[in-house]
Amino acid sequence: MNGALASTPPGPVEAAPGALTDDDLARLLLIRHFERSLLDLFAAGEVSGTTHTCLGQEYIPVALQTLTTPAFVFSNHRGHGHYLAQFGDPAGLLAEILGREGAVCGGYGGSQHLYREGFCSTGVQGESVPAALGVALHLRRTGKPGLVVAYIGDGTWGQGVVYEALNMAQLWSAPLLLAVENNGIAQSTPTERAMAGSIAGRAAAFGVRYEGVESTCIPTIRRQLAGALAETRCGAGPLVIEFRTERLGPHSKGDDFRPAEYLAGLADWDWYTRYAARYPAQFAEIDARQRQLIESVVRDVLARPLAAGAVR
Amino acid sequence: MSGRVVDALNSALHGLLADDESVVLLGEDIADPYGGAFRATRGLSSAYPDRVISTPISENAIAGVAGGLALCGDRAIVEVMFGDFIALCFDPIINFISKSVGMFGRPVPMRVVFRCPVGGNRGYGPTHSQSPQKHFVGVPHLALYELSAFHDPRPIFDEMLNSGTPAIFFEDKVLYTEAAHLDGSWDGLFRSRSVGPDATWARVGLDEDAPPDWAIVAPGGMASRALAAMRRALLELELTCELLIPSKLYPVPLDPVLSRLAAAGRVMVVEDGVAGGGWGAEVSRLLYESLWGRLRHPVRLLQSPCAVIPAASHLERGHLIQESTIYSALAE
Secondary structure (H helix, E strand, O other), X not given: OOOOOOOOOOOXXXXXXXXXXXXXXXXXXXXXXXXXXXXXXXXXXXXXXXXOOOOOOOHHHHHHHHHHOOEEEEEOOOOHHHHHHHHOOHHHHHHHHHOEOOOOOOOOOHHHOOEEOXXXXXXXXXXXXXXXXXXXXXXXXHXXXXXXXXXXXOHHHHOHXXXXXXXXXXXXXXXXXXXXXXXXXXXXXXXXXXXOOOHHHHHHHOOOEEEEXXXXXXXXXXXHHHHHHXXXXXXXXXXXXXXXXXXXXXXXXXXXXXXXXHHHHHHXXXXXXXHHHHOHHHHHHHHHHHHHHHHHHHXXXXXXXXXXXXXX | OOOEHHHHHHHHHHHHHHHOXXXXXXXXXXXXXXXXXXXXXXXXXXXXXXOEEEEOOOHHHHHHHHHHHHHOOOEEEEEOOXXXXXXXXXXXXXXXXHHHHHOOOOOOOOOEEEEEEEOOOOOOOOOOOOOHHHHHOOOOOOEEEEOOOOOOHHHHHHXXXXXXXXXXXXXXHHHHOOEOOOOOEEOOOEEEEEEOHHHOEEEEEOOOOOOOOEEEEOOHHHHHHHHHHHHHHHHHHOOOEEEXXXXXXXOOOOHHHHHHHHHOOEEEEEEEXXXXXXXXXXXXXXXXXXXXXXXXXXXXXXXXXXXXXXXXXXXXHHHOOOHHXXXXXXXX
């Protein structure tokens, strides 16, 4: 049986991470502290159901946000980072997850069904890809500028509808970006056991342009992708970008069976520890600020009444 | 208006595309010169090439694309070549399009209509002849409608596309080539009149107000078979019958016809869908709930047996509800 999970995660590709603007770093750390607080709230019994954190993957939506704006973003079950990168609204998101007043979807959608103008997340794998294509078709037909971004994972490529939509996207030269967060594992199944061939090969089969991203450094990623994204925006058709990434935490809860040495190695891969070591002064200040911000958001939201549930 | 039902349908689609720039039509093989498997979309791709989009064979994605268009405020109409294939659209309909109306804390209008040619009696066999309405009864924020020779399709489309609730429009294939009866007459013996707000119901029977021996509730595709049985029952058994055809199947708009049903000697509900739950069972349940104590007899429910629809025409005929099935039940 091939496809056993590697015992250690891939090492960082840059010897040292490039410097970030304060804004980018603040957005990264907002997501990091939001997700950490969510796990604490889960442990304290404040979160019902389950939740999927994007710890480790925060840099992907932050890197793409400035490149793709204006964009309609379709997110997925692991979507808190996508939402926060676009709106920076931790209180609305936390209220949604906790079912409190001020929830962005009244407490009906929860962690994985969020909707705001220009943003929609869906809880069923692959379901968002044709919907994203529909939005792209609307943009193209009405001559509106912009891109549609659909975030999917490595596991999402098991769904046939992804291929149906990718085929049509290429036929229609749709301004669609498939941002693939390949974290090497789908819940508990390593990608190697679920995917024959490769994501690059699958894009090539449809004649769809492809970019593979190994870096976790935001300026490097933006330099790599700017040209290809501009082409998609100008009618060159869809683009598949595969980010080879890692998730630091479990898929949801109680489902992380990766070897201990693999999990230990993730600390060296994590942008958070590496950036803190390379840029200690900038990091310490913004990290403390965002930590306090999230702490105050948590206090504020927990003190709110439960959402009224007035939807028809 | 006269002519065939498919012409009325085609004319309604032309009008929708002409009147509203936000209407987009998607489906397989819908472009000219073919114009769709049942020719309902003839001429549309020539007149509106940017908004009539012939797609690959990808029902799941087509439905999802319609959902994305609807999120942008477009009005999307999807032709599902054979209604049986709507099984391939189940996830986007159930988990995305209808859900989006109600799962985001405020109503999000999703203006999508799935057109589904359904029903048998054409010899197309087990996977091209079904009546899948039952699978979509009772889905939150999903409305069901059915084509009928007694209803002008245009106002039905206007209602489906303007309400903000996604809809499925079932079209019995045998209707396409039948004559449209939008002027009120049928066969010289019976007349039809509109009942209810927005003419939701067509009431077809003798031109008199006296309560009938039988009131028959049936969707549009069943009407010609029911009317033939009614004619025979009148001539051979002197039974008076009245047919009530709703343009909207679900939520079942029973209120406008309840008093008429309560006054009838007996009530029958007929559909092509196979037994085991289903639209007819839901109608019957609602009738018991609304008319308990006023019904003189149990509701007579006629559904096809819960079995595969055979391809051979003589076997198919024996399987589906026919004029003779209805006549026999009236005569019991």
